[in-house]
Amino acid sequence: MLKSLLSAMTLALAGLGLGVTATPAMAATDTVSVSGAAHCDSTDGTWVVQWTVANPHPDSGTVDKLAMDPEPQAVPDADPETVLADGTVLYRRLSSGAPSRMIFMTVLPGTATSASVSFNVLGKTFRDKNVRGSVDLSGGCKPDQQPCTAGAFHHTFQVTEGRATATVTLDEGVTLCHPQPVTLVSYFAPRPQFSVPQYVFDQTTVTVDNDHPTADLQIAVPDCNTQVDMFFGGADDVISEITENGPRYGDRKLGSGSGPGSRSSGPDGWYNGGDKGCRQPQVQPVSACDGSIAVNLSNDGELSRYPVEFTVEAGGTSRAVTVAPGEGDTVTVPAGVGSVTVSAEGMPTRTFSWERPEDCTPPAATVAADCDTVTVTVTLPEDSMPTDARISYAGEEKTLPVKPGASGTVSFPLSTASESTASVTFPGLDIPPLTATVEAPSDCDTPGGSNGGGSNGGSPSPGISSPTTPPVDEGGSGGGLPVTGAAAGTIAGGAAVLLIAGVVAFVLARRRRITFTA
Numbered sequence: 286m287l288k289s290l291l292s293a294m295t296l297a298l299a300g301l302g303l304g305v306t307a308t309p310a311m312a313a314t315d316t317v318s319v320s321g322a323a324h325c326d327s328t329d330g331t332w333v334v335q336w337t338v339a340n341p342h343p344d345s346g347t348v349d350k351l352a353m354d355p356e357p358q359a360v361p362d363a364d365p366e367t368v369l370a371d372g373t374v375l376y377r378r379l380s381s382g383a384p385s386r387m388i389f390m391t392v393l394p395g396t397a398t399s400a401s402v403s404f405n406v407l408g409k410t411f412r413d414k415n416v417r418g419s420v421d422l423s424g425g426c427k428p429d430q431q432p433c434t435a436g437a438f439h440h441t442f443q444v445t446e447g448r449a450t451a452t453v454t455l456d457e458g459v460t461l462c463h464p465q466p467v468t469l470v471s472y473f474a475p476r477p478q479f480s481v482p483q484y485v486f487d488q489t490t491v492t493v494d495n496d497h498p499t500a501d502l503q504i505a506v507p508d509c510n511t512q513v514d515m516f517f518g519g520a521d522d523v524i525s526e527i528t529e530n531g532p533r534y535g536d537r538k539l540g541s542g543s544g545p546g547s548r549s550s551g552p553d554g555w556y557n558g559g560d561k562g563c564r565q566p567q568v569q570p571v572s573a574c575d576g577s578i579a580v581n582l583s584n585d586g587e588l589s590r591y592p593v594e595f596t597v598e599a600g601g602t603s604r605a606v607t608v609a610p611g612e613g614d615t616v617t618v619p620a621g622v623g624s625v626t627v628s629a630e631g632m633p634t635r636t637f638s639w640e641r642p643e644d645c646t647p648p649a650a651t652v653a654a655d656c657d658t659v660t661v662t663v664t665l666p667e668d669s670m671p672t673d674a675r676i677s678y679a680g681e682e683k684t685l686p687v688k689p690g691a692s693g694t695v696s697f698p699l700s701t702a703s704e705s706t707a708s709v710t711f712p713g714l715d716i717p718p719l720t721a722t723v724e725a726p727s728d729c730d731t732p733g734g735s736n737g738g739g740s741n742g743g744s745p746s747p748g749i750s751s752p753t754t755p756p757v758d759e760g761g762s763g764g765g766l767p768v769t770g771a772a773a774g775t776i777a778g779g780a781a782v783l784l785i786a787g788v789v790a791f792v793l794a795r796r797r798r799i800t801f802t803a
Contacts, residue, residue, distance in 0.1 A: 319418035325426035395426035433462035510559030576620025576670025
């Protein structure tokens with residue numbers, strides 16, 4: 286529109302050809318004058334101001350010290366003869382004596398409320414200073430209102446390195462009737478292809494409107510199988526769980542071939558992929574003092590959104606245990622079944638065996654001796670695992686099966702040696718052996734004789750103590766063979782108690798317990 290006006294004005298100037306006519310009022314002016322007129326260009330909402338400059342002098346003049354308020358907008362490809370500027374030549378008056386008239390155009394923003402111009406004109410025979418003109422632009426100038434639409438858009442969409450990014454832009458020249466929300470959402474998925482159920486991982490919503498025609502979106506994507514969707518709609522339209530027969534985004538996804546999503550051109554606004562399941566199975570074995578193993582199974586990691594099926598194998602038996610997301614179960618493997626193997630999708634297969642906890646109550650062994658016999662009594666605590674006690678004395682070895690909370694006793698003939706050693710080992714408990722030095726009583730003439738009422742002494746090994754009541758020999762005071770060990774000292778009586786320290790670990794958890802039977 287503006288270029289056509291300027292072209293028309295140029296033609297008008299050409300038509301003047303120094304033969305411009307003037308009204309008598311113009312002819313009566315004896316100095317250069319300027320007047321203005323304006324109209325609103327509704328195609329783009331700008332003011333087009335026409336300045337008419339009249340020169341009544343017999344000589345041409347040159348414009349100098351031009352000032353315009355506000356500063357006019359640049360017009361691409363404008364004819365220089367239509368632009369008023371310093372150095373512009375104003376033609377002399379006509380031969381009839383009427384002033385010459387030249388028309389110049391300026392373009393101002395539609396928000397301008399007035400326009401003014403001032404300049405000097407320098408001629409050979411005159412100097413006109415401070416030539417001024419102004420135009421009232423009150424009321425403003427706005428472009429014609431375009432019919433609003435549901436909108437046409439174009440977009441980008443990409444999923445890479447744990448992020449989903451997108452940009453949505455309103456097409457140029459489109460006016461929206463209403464703001465348009467756009468949402469980008471990512472999901473946990475059971476497989477890299479479309480499958481259900483799916484659960485929301487991250488989401489964001491932006492709004493495109495006439496004042497904000499472009500919007501950027503970015504969300505995180507889980508480090509496992511996932512689905513990402515970009516659709517026309519707000520946060521309230523997000524499907525928190527996508528199920529077999531539940532709602533779908535359908536053709537609301539940007540880039541769809543039909544429906545609302547087809548209003549935006551660009552790549553498919555959806556993605557399915559991933560290289561591992563959204564599960565984080567873990568296993569933690571806890572050995573108990575009774576020889577059992579509590580196999581703790583869990584599925585409560587940050588990415589755990591689907592059930593995990595664990596396989597527990599022990600003693601030739603296999604058991605499948607399914608653990609729901611965010612939950613845990615415990616499989617109890619009884620003592621004596623050997624190693625345990627646990628496997629599940631998403632974790633390496635683990636194999637482990639029972640290990641005695643350090644704080645288990647230790648077993649006890651009592652050694653008593655008289656002139657004929659050495660007697661060893663072994664006692665297991667209630668929470669111990671059943672085991673065999675292997676007892677050695679004077680070159681002879683005996684095996685004694687002992688149950689938890691019970692005692693067992695074995696006897697050996699007193700050695701004829703002046704000093705001998707008794708030891709007790711527990712092969713199934715992984716603890717060091719108990720040892721004690723047994724000395725023949727000094728008042729026994731021969732093995733099996735009376736001790737004559739004398740007392741005996743010896744040096745116990747670490748953890749050895751005497752019983753409260755020593756054996757009583759016929760016709761004499763309490764007496765017996767001393768039990769000695771690495772520590773120095775003498776113990777009274779004819780018996781000693783051997784103790785081993787240990788530790789048992791108890792792990793308490795709110796878990797369903799499953800008894801694993803061999």
